[in-house]
Amino acid sequence: MNNILDGLKVIDCTQILAGPFCTMMLGDMGADIIKIEKPNGGDDIRRFGPPFIDGESAAFLMINRNKKSLALNMKDPKGLKILTDLIKNADVFIQNFRPGSLEKMGLGFDDVINKINPKIIYCSISGFGTTGPYKDRPGFDLIAQGMSGLMSLTGTPNGDPVKIGVPICDLNAGSYAAMGILAAYIKRLKTNKGQFVETSLLESGLSYTIWESGIYFATKEISSQSGTAHRLSAPYQAFKTNDGYINIGAANQPNWEKLCHAINKPEFITKEEYLDNSSRMNNIDQLVKLLNEEFELRTTSEWVEILISAGVPCGPILNMHEVLNHEQIKDRETVIDLNHTKLGKIQNLSFPIKFSDNPQSLKLPPPLLGEHNDEILKDLGYSDKEISELKSESVITQSN
Structure with missing residues (x-):
């Protein structure tokens, strides 16, 4: 069965997280990803750890499936x-170099679209964007x-700030980069x-402050820490139980009234202090x-059973062991197995979007550094002799 993005060719000159996360999503939908890595050590995230599995970074393994690696100087x-x-x-070129770096190599957007590929979708991910007084600053999450x-x-x-x-x-x-690339691709089909597509870590973070920015725009009030509580609706937060915590989502009037009945406090519904949101x-x-005071009388599991039966949105707070082994996660096949070239069976989290006609593509495990050098170069027309010369000149390298 074909994948949604079959045939989309992506050259990926990104490393660490934002860019690799973007291209993994594109690869999961069927795009062909060629990951360009530094010849000496490759993507920096290959050295993030511990943990390492037989020398391979667990962090790298989580965000680099469905890619071919070319270790290139x-x-x-x-x-x-x-x-x-x-x-x-290629159809797409994506990079997360500091703005201006690739222009010096003749690979800025204007150079690429005017001299190399007029149909390219050129995506840049940076800390602060390609314009503005902070454009040259390095950016990290x-x-x-x-x-x-x-x-x-x-x-x-x-x-303290957290x-x-x-x-x-x-x-x-x-995620925004992937969305922008696909939107530009749809436009190019027409x-x-x-065209040039860019996003930044700063704007991507700020875009999530929908309530807090909205409050500031309306009142000039500066929002601050609120723990697990919602800024605009109550009760919508974590509460302490007899053996842990439970999240309650009684964010509207009907759910609030259901909650009051479920905890045997119907009088709260008409109490003036709690009459409406x-x-x-x-x-x-x-x-x-x-x-x-009420929730501390029972265990989390007891409350979940009571509240779900009453139609009140709620749930426990799970740790990573609990969630990765949860029955719902297993049923949704959210944890997947991959056959790694060196490590054998490894586990990943699956692509969280499911399509009725096009399943997730699991074509390739996370690559070893330079694992696909020969294959990629032969596709470009290089002979075995030429590839051997490139290796001897350290133009390309490969992990042992």
Whole structure:
């Protein structure tokens, strides 16, 4: 069965997380991804760890399936020619170099679209974007989380700034990049013209502050940490139980009333302090105190059973062992097995979008450094002798 993006050729000059996450998603939908890596060590994330599995970074393995690896010295004229030839025959070129770096090599957008491939979709992911006073600054997820306001919003009230537990700016930038590439590709199918697509870690983080920016635009009030609580609706947060915590999502009036009946407190429904959402938000501290007193009377599992039976949205807070072995995750086949060239069977998280007619593509496991050098170069017309010379000149390299 064909995959949705079969035939889409992508040259990937990104490393670490945002770009590789983007291209893995494209590869999961069937695109052909050629990952260009530095000849000396490859993608920096190959050295992120521990943990390592027989010398291979677990982090690298999670975001680089469905890609072929070419370990290429782009600074060598022969290496630059190889990359140029690959771009010439590609649909998409994606890079996360600091703005201006590739222009010095003749691989900026204007050079590529005017001299190499007029139909190319050229995507750039950077810390701060390709314009503005911060365009030349290096960008990392932690920096973007801080500057986007996210760390000022995360954590318990009056606490220290807290980084979100996952690299949300990197991952979100990768998702936005994939969305932009596909939108540009649809446009190109109509016009036969390529275009420049860019996103940044800073903007990708800021774009998630929908409530907090909305509050500021409306009132100039600066939002701060609120723990697990919602800024605009109550009760919608975690509550302590007899043996842990439970998340309650009684975010609208019907669910609030169901909750009151489920905990045997129907009188809360008509109590003036909790009559509607605005009243509950104005009296949130008192409401949380009363609800915690109720939830601490039973275990999390007991409350989940009671509340689900009553139609109240709720759920436990799971750790990674619990979620990765959860019955719902197993049924959805969210954990998948891959056969790695060196390691044998490894596990990954599957692509979280399911299509009725086109299944997720699991064509390739995460590659070894330079694993596909010969295959890629032969497709470009290089002979065995020429490939051997490129190896001896360190234009291409390969892991042992």
